[in-house]
Structure formats: C-alpha cells, structure tokens
Amino acid sequence: MSHSLDEQVENICSGDRRAVARAISQVENGGPSSIPLLKTLFHKAGRAFVIGITGSPGAGKSTLVEKLATEYRRQNKRVGIVAVDPTSPFSGGAILGDRIRMQALANDDGAYIRSMATRGQLGGLAPAAYDATLILDAAGCDVVLIETVGVGQDEVEIARLADATVVMLVPGMGDDIQTFKAGIMEIADLFVINKADQPGAEQVKNEIKLMLSVAPRSADWQTPILKTVATTGEGVCGLVEAVESFRHFLESHPMGADRRRERARLHLLALLRQRLFERVARQQFDKQSIDRYVGDILERLRDPHSIVEEIMEASGFRSGSV
Amino acid sequence: MSHSLDEQVENICSGDRRAVARAISQVENGGPSSIPLLKTLFHKAGRAFVIGITGSPGAGKSTLVEKLATEYRRQNKRVGIVAVDPTSPFSGGAILGDRIRMQALANDDGAYIRSMATRGQLGGLAPAAYDATLILDAAGCDVVLIETVGVGQDEVEIARLADATVVMLVPGMGDDIQTFKAGIMEIADLFVINKADQPGAEQVKNEIKLMLSVAPRSADWQTPILKTVATTGEGVCGLVEAVESFRHFLESHPMGADRRRERARLHLLALLRQRLFERVARQQFDKQSIDRYVGDILERLRDPHSIVEEIMEASGFRSGSV
Numbered sequence: 001m002s003h004s005l006d007e008q009v010e011n012i013c014s015g016d017r018r019a020v021a022r023a024i025s026q027v028e029n030g031g032p033s034s035i036p037l038l039k040t041l042f043h044k045a046g047r048a049f050v051i052g053i054t055g056s057p058g059a060g061k062s063t064l065v066e067k068l069a070t071e072y073r074r075q076n077k078r079v080g081i082v083a084v085d086p087t088s089p090f091s092g093g094a095i096l097g098d099r100i101r102m103q104a105l106a107n108d109d110g111a112y113i114r115s116m117a118t119r120g121q122l123g124g125l126a127p128a129a130y131d132a133t134l135i136l137d138a139a140g141c142d143v144v145l146i147e148t149v150g151v152g153q154d155e156v157e158i159a160r161l162a163d164a165t166v167v168m169l170v171p172g173m174g175d176d177i178q179t180f181k182a183g184i185m186e187i188a189d190l191f192v193i194n195k196a197d198q199p200g201a202e203q204v205k206n207e208i209k210l211m212l213s214v215a216p217r218s219a220d221w222q223t224p225i226l227k228t229v230a231t232t233g234e235g236v237c238g239l240v241e242a243v244e245s246f247r248h249f250l251e252s253h254p255m256g257a258d259r260r261r262e263r264a265r266l267h268l269l270a271l272l273r274q275r276l277f278e279r280v281a282r283q284q285f286d287k288q289s290i291d292r293y294v295g296d297i298l299e300r301l302r303d304p305h306s307i308v309e310e311i312m313e314a315s316g317f318r319s320g321s322v
Numbered sequence: 323m324s325h326s327l328d329e330q331v332e333n334i335c336s337g338d339r340r341a342v343a344r345a346i347s348q349v350e351n352g353g354p355s356s357i358p359l360l361k362t363l364f365h366k367a368g369r370a371f372v373i374g375i376t377g378s379p380g381a382g383k384s385t386l387v388e389k390l391a392t393e394y395r396r397q398n399k400r401v402g403i404v405a406v407d408p409t410s411p412f413s414g415g416a417i418l419g420d421r422i423r424m425q426a427l428a429n430d431d432g433a434y435i436r437s438m439a440t441r442g443q444l445g446g447l448a449p450a451a452y453d454a455t456l457i458l459d460a461a462g463c464d465v466v467l468i469e470t471v472g473v474g475q476d477e478v479e480i481a482r483l484a485d486a487t488v489v490m491l492v493p494g495m496g497d498d499i500q501t502f503k504a505g506i507m508e509i510a511d512l513f514v515i516n517k518a519d520q521p522g523a524e525q526v527k528n529e530i531k532l533m534l535s536v537a538p539r540s541a542d543w544q545t546p547i548l549k550t551v552a553t554t555g556e557g558v559c560g561l562v563e564a565v566e567s568f569r570h571f572l573e574s575h576p577m578g579a580d581r582r583r584e585r586a587r588l589h590l591l592a593l594l595r596q597r598l599f600e601r602v603a604r605q606q607f608d609k610q611s612i613d614r615y616v617g618d619i620l621e622r623l624r625d626p627h628s629i630v631e632e633i634m635e636a637s638g639f640r641s642g643s644v
Contacts, residue, residue: 035627042625056379264619264626265612269603272630276598279634281591290587297586303364304586305357308594312601316638 009040015078015140017112024114027131030278038131045137048080049247050161054148055168060194063230064168064239065147069105071240072143080112080136080144081105084129084158112136127270129158160187160266163259164246166239168192169208171200188223189246192239196227221249280315331362337400337462339434346436349453352600360453367459370402371569372483376470376509377490382516385552386490386561387469391427393562394465402434402458402466403427406451434458449592452483482509482588485581486568488561490514491530493522510545511568514561518549543571602637 011019023041027034053068055061062083069079105111114136116128129146136144148158167188191208193201208225224242228235250256296302333341345363349356375390377383384405391401427433436458438450451468458466468484489510513530515523527547534545546564550557572578618624 039625039627042627043622046622260620261616264616268612268615268619268626268629269599271626272602272633273595273599275627275630276602276634277591277595280594280598290590293590294583294586297590298582300365300368303361304590304593305361305364305597307590308597311594312598 005036005040008037009044012041012135012139013044017109020112020135020139023135024132027135028116028128038134041134041138045134048137048141048144050133050144050146050163051243052146052148052158052162052165053168054165059168059170060230061147061168064192064194064228065145066105067230067233067236068145068240069111071236073108073110077142078110078140080141081147082114082116082129082132082144083147084116112139112141126158126161127274130161130267133161161263163250164189164243166190166192168194169204170195171198171204190242191223191225193225193227194230196235197229201227218255220253221255280311283315284311327358327362330359331366334363334457334461335366339431342434342457342461345457346454349457350438350450360456363456363460367456370459370463370466372455372466372468372485373565374468374470374484374487375490376487381490381492382552383469383490386514386516386550387467388427389552389555389558390467390562391433393558395430395432399464400432400462402463403469404436404438404451404454404466405469406438434461434463448483449596452589455483483585485572486511486565488512488514490516491526492517493520493526512564513545513547515547515549516552518557519551523549542575543577602633605637606633
C-alpha cells in the first residue's frame, strides 16, 4: 500500500487519523524516507498551541492530560496528545490497565493520542517529539499536549518545545520539590497542584510562592498556581482558562516571539546533530567496522577520540583544526 | 599558570586533587583543548571499577554514596564520586545544607568528589560523565561511584557507563515503581532497598522478586536485593561485599567482556555525535548566521531540514544520498 507524498500529505492535512499515526511511526523509525514528508508538512503547520505538562511520576499527569483534552474537545478544538512519559498509560503504565481510562478519547475523531516509546533511541526524544507535534499541527490540531516526566535533561528539552509549560506538583512531595528546583521550576509558566484534596496542598503552594518570590522572572506574567483534582475533573476548567490567558499574553508580549525563536534555534541545532551523525554513521559504519574500532579501544591500542577523527576524515570532512 | 600537557598528565596520574579538578572542569567546558589530554589519559586508565547508583529523588542516594565511599576508603581504596543528580548535595541540594555531611570526604586526599552541574548542556551528560570517570581512573581511583536520578534517557545512558549498576528503591514508593519498570529495572545488577527500617520494605522486596522472576535475565547472576539504612550505615558493608561479588563474577563471566564492549561502543557513538556537531557548528555558526536561519524558519520561508542540508553541504561534506 504505497502512497505518493502528495497523497500522504493530503491525508494528514485532512486529519485522517490512520495517516497521522502512520506518519508519526515513520518519523519515529527515522531514516531518510520521512524527511521529504517533514519538509512538506512544515509549510502546512504553525497554528497549533503546544502545551507541555510535566511532573514527577505519580503526580497524575496522564489523568490531568486526559481531562484537559476532554475540556478542549468540549470546546470543539482538535487535540493531539504526545506522551513521552514512561509511566504514562499511553506508553509504559498500560500494565496497570490505565489505558482503559482513555477509551473515550481513543474513539474520538478529533483527538489524536500518541506515545513515544523511544527510550534508548539514539538522538534523544526531543527531535522525535518535535516531529510528532509538527505532524499533529499539520493535521489541524488546535492544541497539542506533550506529557513528560519532569526529571532529566531530555524532559527539559521537550518542555522547551512547548508554548506553555505546566509544572505539576502534589501535596506531600517532601524532598522531591528539591529536584524541581534544579531546572524545572524555571521553565514553569503555570503551576498546578494536583491531588489538591489531599493534606498539604496549601503548604506546597506556599513553597512555590516563596520560590517565585526569589526567582528572577518576567515582571509581566504572574505565574499562577492552580489547584486541581484530576480524577474528579475539579479545577480543570480553571486550568484551561489560565492557559488561554497565558496564550493571549504571549500573543502581545515580546516573550512570545522570544520563545518561538529559542524553540526554532534549539530544534535546528538538535536536528543538525542528529542528521550529521546519521549521515556519517550510514557512510562509515557497518557492524564489522564498529567491532574493529571497539576491539582497538578495549585493547587500548587506540583512544576513542583518535578513532572519531579518523571516521570524520574518512567521511570527507573538510579538514581543519580539531 | 600554564602547564605543559606532559606536566598536567603527570600531576593527574600522581593523584593531585587540584590537577584532577582542573582537568574535569576543562572537559566539562568542552572545546578542543581537552582532547589531547583525554587521548593521553586514555592510555593511563582502565583499572577503576565503575559503580552506578541510581534511584528516584529522595531515595537517599547521596547518603548511600557517601557511606559506600567511606567504606571503600576504610579499605584504603581511592574513591572518585561523580554526582549527576540535580538533587544531590554535591550539586543542587546544597541549599539544604547537606553538603556539610560530605565534609569528611572533602578533606580526604584519597577521595575525589565532583558534581556535573551541566543541565542544559548540548551533547548531554553522558559524555561529560564518561570523561570525568576517565580522569578519576587515570588519577588512580580504584572505584568510581556515579550517582544519577533514575528517570530519563540521559540517566540510563550514564548507568550504561558503569561496570555495576545499583538501583535504589524505598518503601512506600507506590506507583513510582512503575517508572522503574520502564527501563531502569533492566539495568540493575543489584537492588538496594534503602530506608529499610521504614514500613513496607518487605513489600518492595517482594515486588522486585516478582519482577525478576518474569524478566529475562542472565541465568548465571542472581540479582541480589539488599536492605540498607544509609543514614545509620546499616547494610553498607553488605552492599560493598555484594558489589565485590559481582565484580568477581564479571571477571570470569562473558558478561563482563560483553559489557565493556557495549560501553566502548556507546561511548564511541556518543563521541562521534558530539564531535561532528562541534566541528560543523564551529565552522558554520556565528550568532548572525543562526539568527538568519532561525528567522527563515519563523517566517516559514524555509524548513529546518533544508537548512540543515545546506549547512552540511557548506561544511564540505561529501555529498551523498540524504
């Protein structure tokens, strides 16, 4: 069943769910065949608002994402969901039977759900998540929700793909809040305290307030701290309203343009890294040659830097310093 | 204060702590100047046993790492510590005053402590952690402990740098254990249940046992599940003994050689990615040209893939398909 590129693009842009799913698989698998597709779709995209939702495992991200998506669907907006969280019901947590919860959205033609089960993938998750977002955007999604676990370099990079980043906390996190301080807190446009019906919600709120009071931030956007109970849907409408307020803020404030610029720059650099590597790896590497290089390293005959330099020279790199 | 390369290498290999610290800073900052150093040190290293310790925030990793290091020091072994955990007292958590706990090791000439505060660094943490380990190895460390948070791609890659990987869990993790199932459990050579004096330790042990019974693993190594109370030091000697048993196992079992081979291969590929990117970025990018590319992307005049292809051509890449 082969489609011409034009036909494929047309199917995606008409919102055909199978075409969208197939395209995401294609970019996820990598390889040159997806590049003409991504080039073409780039010119069809650019309208979706991308919301990153991050938080530690057990914070209830998947449930909140589901409720957010349902609320946007109620407003008749097309919604894409990209879950790059290993604990997500869309990817790993399916063991728990949580996937069942998503059944309503799974049968909704205006909702696109995709897990990125790409742990271990060379090149990282961020480029794959970016490409999936581009496809969902071209498919007519008004909103794309990206769900990540808020620890680790990759997750911070993914958060940077978003127009708005929601950081979720829960009461009784204890020392865990320390983790967030180191890198995640800075990227929050909105805070959500989920499971806000549990004891300690107010304490978490005060801790966030304290942090915000000492952190250097934009004077023009007052980072809101919202409370939700994702399981019951409590506070979800308020969260959507707050996100929409932030969207309007971005439209008129230089921060919006700055952020789009930074996102484009990071993606360009990540893409360059990935494609350089793929090109050289394809030209120079077969299993035999890798085994030979690795054998030399293990016997300490040659160091890895010298081998890399040899590979780069053999790839036809213009020689230069370094 | 400029040192010739020979002098610098000599100082590092004699175990001079300032020289070691300076060398790690040098590789952390990147750039071409560190490459001749790394090439030379490669031939001086290869003796250290590398132990990865991973677990979620709040599991007590830093405390356990400190106690492990102290025990190895008691055995008169030289110990290096590389903390790539944002919650670690060596990096982020210093806010809590935890750094004080490490004072004993900080004043010990046979212990080298280093945090990798490189969140946001292009190229990821794994290559930087590898280089730091190489330097500590060349400096005569018998054991290098790498501390990471066990969530996220980067952390899995860092764990792969280790000869032995210790996965820490705590009682009452609840759903968090799901996170670990998705990628971390597979890399554990030893499990440690820390805070084992708290209720639920036995339950966590049973959950791990159940998982191990269904997971495909080497028939020759029975993954031990140990209990510790890092704050009091309880169980730490037992953990060191178990790690040493695993070390002896690796010396005589094909798994040992397989693992060294895989580690060399992953590092080689990561290094190739990094150096290719650095070379091209240095040749082609100044702030002005990036701004121009990003401007084109934002106005959707050109897609990122086409720009990357132009950069690659301009870098003198031998042209080929894709």
